[in-house]
Amino acid sequence: MERTSADIDALFSTLLAVPPDPRARLYEAMRHAAIGGGKRMRPLLAVAAASLFHVDRSHALRAGLAVECIHVYSLIHDDLPCMDDDDLRRGKPTVHKAYDECTAILAGDSLHALAFEVLADPATHEDPFVRAELVAELARAAGPSGMAGGQMIDLAAASGTFDLAAVTRLQQLKTGALIGFCLEAGAILGRVPAAGRTGLRGYARDVGLAFQIADDLLDVEGEEAKTGKRVGKDGEAGKETFVSLLGAERARQQARLLVDQALEHLQTFGSEADLLRAIARFAVERDH
């Protein structure tokens, strides 16, 4: 995890070299949000999935960086005053606090575009078919049928009545789609045909939900000093979550069950899937 984090930081640092012109502030804001923070769960999942198929690590890292670009842009936009209005993210002031709202919107938009620039670059894979498939999958996972659609449902969640099925659906789009992309990217880079991806897709679905339940638990039970973001937000906003609907204890059990299920999906793999197994366990056992 530390190695992947360092590699992703180094890649961001190279790609986001600050130009000597009035765009400097934009690049600085992108660096503020993208470098030196977060668990890098998504790049790690992409690297771990790709390693199952003996993919060049530098290729997997670029796919991981692309999905992290999307994740970071979504955090910047979600933190804006008109959205969640958050001041703290990854232990630092949010971008609109450290800079301003305009810069935050543009920094998010710029990271969004950068994700696709990175994927479409031959450095990500020599085969254009692989590059085009990566772009298609990430665009779907990020857009209205994925993350952005989930975010829209989330906005409605504060006012509507959401049951467990509705919260599950919301999270499958809002966080599950990008996590699904990470595993899919490993398979695409490894040229695994769609029929051979069933296990990885099951793993992604289960780990994605387990990860989200753990996030909901941290929002209730976590400490700001460790999570690096404000806690207690969901209750304040009156949003139904896995914890509000199931209670903390049953939510915790459900997360563990999902991790067990995720591990079962990896049965056809040997020790080469140990990193994916460790990530699944970490997803629910973490305190940040």
Place this chain on the structure above:
Amino acid sequence: MERTSADIDALFSTLLAVPPDPRARLYEAMRHAAIGGGKRMRPLLAVAAASLFHVDRSHALRAGLAVECIHVYSLIHDDLPCMDDDDLRRGKPTVHKAYDECTAILAGDSLHALAFEVLADPATHEDPFVRAELVAELARAAGPSGMAGGQMIDLAAASGTFDLAAVTRLQQLKTGALIGFCLEAGAILGRVPAAGRTGLRGYARDVGLAFQIADDLLDVEGEEAKTGKRVGKDGEAGKETFVSLLGAERARQQARLLVDQALEHLQTFGSEADLLRAIARFAVERDH
């Protein structure tokens, strides 16, 4: 122009079918912004450039739709209260006025992702190399080295002292990069090697600037009823433009000169470039 507008509207209408779930509001906001408005200059340029190389019209339209997605998302975000704070766009209320700020941010983000989903789809071109090149070019044109970077410089323009060279550079990024993509897309779809694109790139550079000067003139001399957006914005914001720096008369002359130059870049083409010639003239003679 009317045929291309109708084709783009029809494509948007199919791609943005409203789903029967809480994402409906998001899709409706995207439709509000994307359907039935604007001159569709960018799709028209892509279609006109592609027709030079006998590209299938349906392929050129999809590339044109992708660049229009980026253009529309940028308008939605630029109109937000923390940016230009505009109420009127393409003769309709802006998205944050008709819906709300959160929905406007997400509708912009969703159109951004959709652009790349459309380009990476095999329906845009059967050759993945072409699709990957289109994605790479559009991502560069939209991101911090293109449109978003230009937008950042524009934010600085209200406070700094900008001379003609600085305003030219700003506009080459803010509006020129996307216009450049339209011509480039025609060449990419037509499998024209980079060496054969010099004329089209010169045309794009000159038409892009001429188009922007005409926009600056409309901001000073135009009517809201025709332009469909608020006028007099630049002066209010204290921004230097081609008109504030050159005066209206010299700016008009400069625009005409750029159009003449643009036409010279098309000399190697025969009547198949007549649509590009007509667009260049329209860029400066329009009243909206």
